[in-house]
Amino acid sequence: GQQLNQSPQSMFIQEGEDVSMNCTSSSIFNTWLWYKQDPGEGPVLLIALYKAGELTSNGRLTAQFGITRKDSFLNISASIPSDVGIYFCAGLIQGAQKLVFGQGTRLTINP
């Protein structure tokens, strides 16, 4: 089946630093989404991308839909303590009903 390879698996950064994570796949996706999951909670949608090359921001978060439609990245600028959590990319293949999730990136911030 389709797989999303998300990296890095974990990140340990200082407060105020910028963060970058990405997802790649051997399959073409029509939609890329980025979610954040806090411990013991369900994922919350951060950004949705629908077009190849699309660059979208949501506050300090910026995500891009790769030109090849096989990858996407998420950047977080000037990290703050509440950014701690697990970030998941997810993709939707044309004609598909269900999302495919990446393995997640666990973000830890040292104050």
Added chain:
Amino acid sequence: GAVVSQHPSRVICKSGTSVKIECRSLDFQATTMFWYRQFPKQSLMLMATSNEGSKATYEQGVEKDKFLINHASLTLSTLTVTSAHPEDSSFYICSPSVGSGGLSEVETQYFGPGTRLLVL
């Protein structure tokens, strides 16, 4: 935003017993319900998809007789783990969707807060 509730939030049960997890969409009607399972430090894995009033479609490797899904109304779906065993211990997350899923409706696919199941 949309409000999704799951009950219970945590449950501990003995091996061999059955556990029912409820998922409610409180302020919208969910045409489609997705049920996911998440093991520690792993990603969300889709278990099954159900549409209101229809039988659920299960993903490969998920036993339909073990994980019973009922989507009787547009605001309520239940997942019953029958004869639970320790390997069923996991975080179960429901995900109601306003539409039938797909390209134009991913932003209206919401996630519940999850139910942590521990089978002793």
